[in-house]
Amino acid sequence: MISVEVKNIVKTYNKGEVKAVNDVSFDVNKGEIFGLIGPDGAGKTSLFRILTTLLLADRGMATVENFDVVKNYKEIRNIVGYMPGKFSLYQDLTVEENLTFFATVFGTTIEENYDLIKDIYEQIKPFSDRRAGKLSGGMKQKLALCCALIHKPTVLFLDEPTTGVDVVSRKEFWDMLGKLKKLGITIVVSTPYMDEATLCDRIALMQNGSIMSIDTPDNIIKHFPKTLFALKAKNIYKLLQDLRTNDEVENCYASGEFMRLTMKNNDATLEAVTRIAEETHAEDLEIKVVKPSIEDSFIRLMNENYSETNSTKNDGK
Numbered sequence: 001m002i003s004v005e006v007k008n009i010v011k012t013y014n015k016g017e018v019k020a021v022n023d024v025s026f027d028v029n030k031g032e033i034f035g036l037i038g039p040d041g042a043g044k045t046s047l048f049r050i051l052t053t054l055l056l057a058d059r060g061m062a063t064v065e066n067f068d069v070v071k072n073y074k075e076i077r078n079i080v081g082y083m084p085g086k087f088s089l090y091q092d093l094t095v096e097e098n099l100t101f102f103a104t105v106f107g108t109t110i111e112e113n114y115d116l117i118k119d120i121y122e123q124i125k126p127f128s129d130r131r132a133g134k135l136s137g138g139m140k141q142k143l144a145l146c147c148a149l150i151h152k153p154t155v156l157f158l159d160e161p162t163t164g165v166d167v168v169s170r171k172e173f174w175d176m177l178g179k180l181k182k183l184g185i186t187i188v189v190s191t192p193y194m195d196e197a198t199l200c201d202r203i204a205l206m207q208n209g210s211i212m213s214i215d216t217p218d219n220i221i222k223h224f225p226k227t228l229f230a231l232k233a234k235n236i237y238k239l240l241q242d243l244r245t246n247d248e249v250e251n252c253y254a255s256g257e258f259m260r261l262t263m264k265n266n267d268a269t270l271e272a273v274t275r276i277a278e279e280t281h282a283e284d285l286e287i288k289v290v291k292p293s294i295e296d297s298f299i300r301l302m303n304e305n306y307s308e309t310n311s312t313k314n315d316g317k
Helices: 044-051 073-079 095-105 114-127 137-149 167-182 194-199 217-222 236-244 270-278 294-315
Strands: 002-013 018-029 033-037 059-064 080-083 155-159 186-191 202-207 210-215 228-232 249-255 258-263 286-290
Touching: 002 044, 002 186, 018 033, 018 044, 018 059, 018 186, 018 202, 018 210, 033 044, 033 167, 033 194, 044 059, 044 155, 044 186, 073 080, 080 137, 095 114, 095 137, 114 137, 114 167, 137 155, 137 167, 167 186, 167 194, 186 194, 194 294, 202 217, 202 294, 210 217, 210 294, 217 294, 228 236, 228 270, 236 249, 236 258, 236 270, 249 294, 258 270, 258 294, 270 286
Parallel strands: 033 186, 033 202, 080 155, 155 186
Antiparallel strands: 002 018, 002 059, 202 210, 228 258, 228 286, 249 258
């Protein structure tokens, strides 16, 4: 059963010069965690604001729980919870005052939906008299999620909820999302962190307002078409520059302490990569075959789209 439906949504700014969302279509199944994965400027926030009825699209249509985002905006606002990327609660109000305010807006109370928020509420309760602006990043995040859930929404939109939050708080937050999913709440979450993509049931990889791929994280990784190699050397930057000029190398880029590399030859072997790497006279060379990650898949799709765009532009000249 479909909970969120998006068809051919387009949103532009600056009199059409900037295309923030470019003909985007996808469905979100009821009760799943669906991730929009991409860097800043990919179009995630514009899409979220359209789906939560805060922004009108230029073209296309979208529904949330079968309610049209334009015609039925009042109904949608009563059934969705929205946590924007920037902390937007009242910083001069205490934790308790913020929760009470949002409960009152929706005609409910903290006690009425306590079963839904209790796991999160118990973590912030010791700080109930503290002003929201004085909370740590992790506590602000939990308070914002609590306020988004206070009216028991059926769909939860979370726009980059873990940006700027420490690793422990990020893990705790995703644990909370897993519990909310078990309660049947549909969760649409955006993040620039590729490692969080594996925590979603399905993901859409976004770049420059367009969706490059939609599938489960495992399937996206399985469709990586080449053998991926990881290399490390004493001067890894020089090795990276040298290999980028090699005609046999398809692509190479830095990734943590290693660099990643694919060859133009589909049947490239570890021996072949070792040969061309040794020709650079790199010191303390280490080479191995590795399993692709979501980040590797994203970079490959981004490069493919860039090549296709440039090819189209050149053909049109």
